[in-house]
Amino acid sequence: MNLEKMIEIALEIVVPVLELAGIFIVAEAALASFVRYIYALATRSRIHVKGRLAAGLLLGLEFMMTAEILKTLVIRELNDILILGGVVILRAILAFELKQEEKEEREEDKEEE
Numbered sequence: 001m002n003l004e005k006m007i008e009i010a011l012e013i014v015v016p017v018l019e020l021a022g023i024f025i026v027a028e029a030a031l032a033s034f035v036r037y038i039y040a041l042a043t044r045s046r047i048h049v050k051g052r053l054a055a056g057l058l059l060g061l062e063f064m065m066t067a068e069i070l071k072t073l074v075i076r077e078l079n080d081i082l083i084l085g086g087v088v089i090l091r092a093i094l095a096f097e098l099k100q101e102e103k104e105e106r107e108e109d110k111e112e113e
Helices: 003-043 050-071 078-112
Strands: none
Touching: 003 050, 050 078
């Protein structure tokens, strides 16, 4: 068995695991943020939800982007590479926006203290 075939077999396992991890992280962040939001409404307290949600989304996106980058090792057709490149670029832009959101949330927290 040659190295290329071994990489393909390994990626058939690793890529879905990374994608699933990203999905679970995003889902957990969304659910936890929703619970915090409901708690803040019920207690009329000020709890920052956006920053924590952005951090969870960012971590989940990192796992998904890693899976997309690993997919480039086995892609053979130009059309597939272009689609994958577009996905990576869109996720990178979203990650940048989420980092900005998280940074703004931290600055707001410092101003309130």
